[in-house]
Amino acid sequence: MRKKLFKILLLSSLLTVFFGCGIEYEDIEIRVSHYRALLDEEEFRAMSYFIKSQYNVDPEEWEEIKNDIKYFDFKWGYEYKLKVRRQERKPCENKIEGYTHEYKLIEILTKSYVDEDTTFELKIKKGDYNYIKYNSEVTKKYYTLPDGTKILYDNKEAHEDKLKKYYNKDDIGKKVVIGTFKHSFEGNNSDKEIILIDLREEDVE
Secondary structure (H helix, E strand, O other): OHHHHHHHHHHHHHHHHHHOOOOOEEEEEEEEOOOOEEOOOOOOOOEEEEEEOOOOOOOOOOEEEOOOEEOOOOOOOEEEEEEEEEEEOOHHHOOOOOOOEEEEEEEEEEEEEOOOOOEEEEEEEEOOEEOOEEEEOOOOEEEEOOOOOEEEEOOHHHHHHHHHHHHHOOOOOOEEEEEEEEEOOOOOOHHHEEEEEEEEEEEOO
């Protein structure tokens, strides 16, 4: 009898460990910004979203979330209103600090282009770490973001060599290189391309 009771208690404990956490969820509406950010977590080469939701400290301000949105095919240059399922993650799954919830797309409610003159900033390099990736093919060489988005140039002569020098430099010290970009609205792949219009250095805080 005692052995049977022990087995029942053990099984109950195991079920609690594996299934007892990370099951709280709710369906909410969120807004997603027209661009994504690059995270510092080098191991994961992850990208984040900027969203507005009821959980933001200020619902009218964009807040960065270190999450993917499952089943969501994000296109650069669009702002979205989504219906998503927001679910707690198990502690063992929180490999990135602040990654406490997961989001699953239920429905795209609205999708709209931003203005052509809209600009945004992305980190390119910090210290010895490159946030972007160099790609070399037979007929062309180019840089991409971790999600495969291709970097084009507003002024190729002015920016291509400068970007290459930053990328190839072993270490830029306690500085971060920031690129200013705008969206590409021409061509079949415009939602997977962004245009570099400026590069600058800033001291790391």
